[in-house]
Amino acid sequence: MHLADKVALVTGAAQGIGRAFAQALLEKGCKVALVDLNVEVGKTCKDALDKQFDAQRTIFVPCDISNEEKLKDAFKKIVHHFGQLDILVNNAGVNNENNWELTIQTNLISLIRGTYLGLEYMKTENGGTGGAIVNIASLAGLMPAPHQPVYSASKHGVVGFTRSIAMASSVGKYGVRINAICPGFVNTPILQSIDKEENMGQYSAYKENIRDMMKFYGILDPQLIAEGLIKLLEDDKLNGEIMKITTNQGIHFHEYSPLPFHSKMQ
Incomplete structure (x- = not known):
């Protein structure tokens, strides 16, 4: 996909990985819809980007993605504003073992809903021009995270959903490629949540163990993500791939055994 003049919607775009995504997409010539729950930080993010890029190339849409109607309205507003949707990055997420229902709702349910909304606008059979969806998971979606079992479950769900819906897109000829990124620890505000008992609940007693894991695995810069x-957006051959990003191996892909029936479904 050539990214110049494409329209991208990024959830959780005001800070951290989402902010790095917006920056990278703008540098490639995209128009970017910044979707975030935090209005103050969102406006600050847009103001900063406006100093580097044409202000008409971004729009900030405050939205609680866990609210179905508000998420639908955000998509509608963005498509009306830019006239199209080519790229969706489901990035918004939380780490809250105490309020685990919120974690599942935000990290998995809202991501699934966002993917379906994106497909409604992008699928060729609906009159769309196709596009690409990237879902942000985590290495915790590929391996156990004993101090974050619900967060891990939500990210495992993202990986399974992404691989499955990507195959559905291929079989149904949606014209939309769907992939996921599984980074290790990233230097973002969500990383600080391990110090908060209101986030970690019963697992707050193990925060030193998580710090030891961070020292072992290292911490990534959002720019690498x-x-x-x-890479996922520009390479048209990639669909249903799970990209891993780590400090020791950088950007690489998770390898799965071939599915015996996959070739029959192409």
């Missing part, structure tokens, strides 16, 4: 995003 953005490089992974651009």
Whole structure:
């Protein structure tokens, strides 16, 4: 996909990985819809980007993605504003073992809903021009995270959903490629949540164990995750792939055994 003049919607775009995504997409010539729950930080993000890029190339849409109607309205507003939707990055997420229902709702249910909304606008059979969806998971979606079992479950769900809906897109000829990124620990505000008892609940007693894991695995810069995003978007051959990003191996892909029936479904 050539990214110049494409319209991208990024959830959780005001800070952290989402902010790096917006920056990278704008540098490639995209128009970007910044969707975030935090109005103050969202406006600050747009103001900063407006100093680097044409202000007409971004729009900030405050939205609680866990609210179905508000998410639908956000998509509608963005498509009406830019006239199209080519790229969706389901990035918004939380780490809250105490309020685990919120974690499942935000990280998985809202991501699934966002994917379906994106497909409604992008599928060729609906009059769309196709596009690409990238879902942000985590290495915790590929391996156990004993101090974050619900967060891990939500990210495992993202991986399974992404691989399955990507195959559905291929079989149904939606014209939309769907992939996921599984980074390790990333230097973002969500990383600080491990210090908050209101987030970690019963697992707050194990925060030193998580810090030890961070020292072992290292902490990534959001800019590297953005490089992974651009790679997934620009390579039209990638669909249903799970990209891993780590400090020791950088950007690479998770390898699965071939599915014996996959070729029959192409």
